[in-house]
Amino acid sequence: MTTTLTSEPVAGLLRRLYEDARRSGEDFNRRMSELSASERAAMEHDSRAYYAAARTLYLAVSPETGRLLYTLVRARRARAVVEFGTSFGVSAISMAAALRDNPKPAAAADGREPGLPRLIGSEYEPSKAEAARASLAEAGLGDLVEVRVGDALETLAPDTLPAPVDLLFLDGAKDRYLDVLKLVEPALAPDALIVADNASRAPALLDHLRSSRDFLPVGGVQRDVEIALRSV
Ligand SMILES: C[S@@+](CC[C@H](N)C(=O)[O-])C[C@H]1O[C@@H](n2cnc3c(N)ncnc32)[C@H](O)[C@@H]1O
Known part of the structure; x- marks a missing residue:
């Protein structure tokens, strides 16, 4: 079946975005591991602060x-x-x-x-x-x-x-x-x-x-x- 989702240029673009997402996720996890426990806890309770810190993170649907x-x-x-x-x-x-x-x-x-x-x-x-x-x-x-x-x-x-x-x-x-x-x-x-x-x-x-x-x-x-x- 031919769909826009599974044809070029969308299919190749999505593959590239998922690869970028994987890389930015690794980078984010490394940065988060450098935070103190209290800094991490503060972010978990403030979604605005979390999303600001996660501005490079895709958090994309599967x-x-x-x-x-x-x-x-x-x-x-x-x-x-x-x-x-x-x-x-x-x-x-x-x-x-x-x-x-x-x-x-x-x-x-x-x-x-x-x-x-x-x-x-x-x-x-x-x-x-x-x-x-x-x-x-x-x-x-x-x-x-x-x-x-x-x-x-x-x-x-x-x-x-x-x-x-x-x-x-x-x-x-x-x-x-x-x-x-x-x-x-x-x-x-x-x-x-x-x-x-x-x-x-x-x-x-x-x-x-x-x-x-x-x-x-x-x-x-x-x-x-x-x-x-x-x-x-
Ligand atoms: C899980 S991600 C979305 C992923 C996206 N649907 C995808 O599949 O590519 C959540 C996004 O929502 C944004 N967000 C969270 N709360 C929001 C709000 N109240 N208004 C606008 N954007 C918000 C965050 O900045 C974040 O980028």
């Missing part, structure tokens, strides 16, 4: 989770995707490749052609956002993605999103997953998908998804991914 995201965006025929936590753009590339491959919807009754599908990303660190944009451009996907710099709780306000949002991917600070879901919720399609990586580290989100009548959650996918179908 290749399998990238393929899962691609599949969900394709299967949902998504036109609008929002990402909390873009980092260097590995997951954004996977989802934007799916937006590129989705069939174009029919023109509206008045003959107007549909606009391009959109992925809105969010990233604290300007240098990461800049690198993500460069990689997306190299992948030939830059026209589909906007990476917003700053705290996602400010940059993902629902009235600034291309509603209805078909899929929300949560991969930023784990203690903010539920806040971001609640922020974006007014812009979500009634049957949107919520996908959360490292979901076991976001117990407030899991409690909400599993106790709310508005979501049908599926846990334990691809190690620690939670997928929930919104159904309102």
Whole structure:
């Protein structure tokens, strides 16, 4: 099967990004091992400080989770995707490749052609956002993605999103997953998908998804991914 995700230039770019990610991870671990125990403990309790120190670190989804995201965006025929936590753009590339491959919807009754599908990303660190944009451009996907710099709780306000949002991917600070879901919720399609990586580290989100009548959650996918179908 030919897909944008598995063809050049995306496939080779992702291989290179994963190799960079491995190298930067080794470098980060060496720097962390040089910190005192109290410096490390302080960072563990302050996610903003942690992500600032980790500005060279990819923390990317696994290749399998990238393929899962691609599949969900394709299967949902998504036109609008929002990402909390873009980092260097590995997951954004996977989802934007799916937006590129989705069939174009029919023109509206008045003959107007549909606009391009959109992925809105969010990233604290300007240098990461800049690198993500460069990689997306190299992948030939830059026209589909906007990476917003700053705290996602400010940059993902629902009235600034291309509603209805078909899929929300949560991969930023784990203690903010539920806040971001609640922020974006007014812009979500009634049957949107919520996908959360490292979901076991976001117990407030899991409690909400599993106790709310508005979501049908599926846990334990691809190690620690939670997928929930919104159904309102
Ligand atoms: C796990 S990484 C994201 C990896 C990315 N999804 C990928 O697969 O390539 C988390 C990123 O979220 C960013 N982040 C965390 N909390 C954030 C917030 N409140 N607003 C914006 N970015 C945030 C961090 O700076 C970090 O780069």
